[in-house]
Amino acid sequence: MDFESLLGRMTAAICRGDADGAASCFTPDGIYHDGFYGEFHGRAEIVRMVHEFFYRDAREFEWRLSGVLSDRRLGYARYEFSYVSKIAGSEGRRVGFSGVSCCELEGELILRYGEFFERAPVMAKLGFADERILRAVKRWAET
Numbered sequence: 001m002d003f004e005s006l007l008g009r010m011t012a013a014i015c016r017g018d019a020d021g022a023a024s025c026f027t028p029d030g031i032y033h034d035g036f037y038g039e040f041h042g043r044a045e046i047v048r049m050v051h052e053f054f055y056r057d058a059r060e061f062e063w064r065l066s067g068v069l070s071d072r073r074l075g076y077a078r079y080e081f082s083y084v085s086k087i088a089g090s091e092g093r094r095v096g097f098s099g100v101s102c103c104e105l106e107g108e109l110i111l112r113y114g115e116f117f118e119r120a121p122v123m124a125k126l127g128f129a130d131e132r133i134l135r136a137v138k139r140w141a142e143t
Contacts, residue, residue, distance in 0.1 A: 002070070003068060003070035003072070003075040003103070003105065004065070004068040004070070004077070006025055006075075006105075006108065006109070006110065007025075007065060007068065007075065007077055007101060007103065007110075008065060009021070009025055010022050010025035010026075010110065010113075011063040011065065011079075012063075013025070014050055014054065014061060014063065015061040015062065015063050017050070017055060019046070019047040019048075019049075019050035019051050020047060022046060022047075022050055023043040023044075023046040023047045023050075024043070025109060025110055026043055026046060026109055026110045026111070026113070027106050027107075027109045027110070027111050028042065028043060029041065029042055029111075030042065030043065030046070030109065030110055030111055030112065030113070031111070031112045031113070032045075032046045032049060032113045033112070033113060033114040033115070034049065034053075034115070035099070035115050035116075035117055035119055036119065037049060037053045056086070057085065057086055057087050058083035058084060058085055058086055058087075059083065059084050059086055060083060060084040060094070061081075061082070061083045062080075062081070062082045062083070062096075063079060063080075063081050064079060064080045064081075065077045065078070065079050065101075066078045066079070066080075070103075070105070072105060073104070073105055074102075074103065074104060074105065075101075075102075075103040075105055076100060076101065076102055076103070077100070077101045078098065078099075078100055078101075079098065079099050079100070079101055079115075080096065080097075080098055081096060081097060081098075081099065081117075082094055082095060082096030082097075083095065083096075085126055087126065089126075089127060089128075090126040090127045090128070093125070093126060093127065095122055095125040095126055097117050097118065097121065097122050098117065099115050099116055099117030100115065100116045100117070101113065101114075101115050102114045102115065102116070119136070119137075119140065120133050120136070120137055123136060
């Protein structure tokens, strides 16, 4: 399977709530590093991330990939991502943002998934208080 198909399979699985399908795109000890929720190690933790974090806080995911590149060891793709919030105080708001997915590959699977996007503007779109956004930005600056 080529990288574009693999990443497309993972993102489509997450969008439809298929946590097992998303986790199957990773090596058994694969890592998913989410920009908001942090790192999840291994398929069982990736399944937990989708169920207990993504779908706890959001619904109606849309994830479009573009500019996908890979040399079979590393893979990159630009994306447009959006969802409808379920977070208290911002329920029902659709928020979206652009980012870049970065993957380390092992064979036909993802060894490590990471991403880059501007987190503070997403929090502002959700209507979070300035103090909450600043606390988060300071916490991210420490890591």
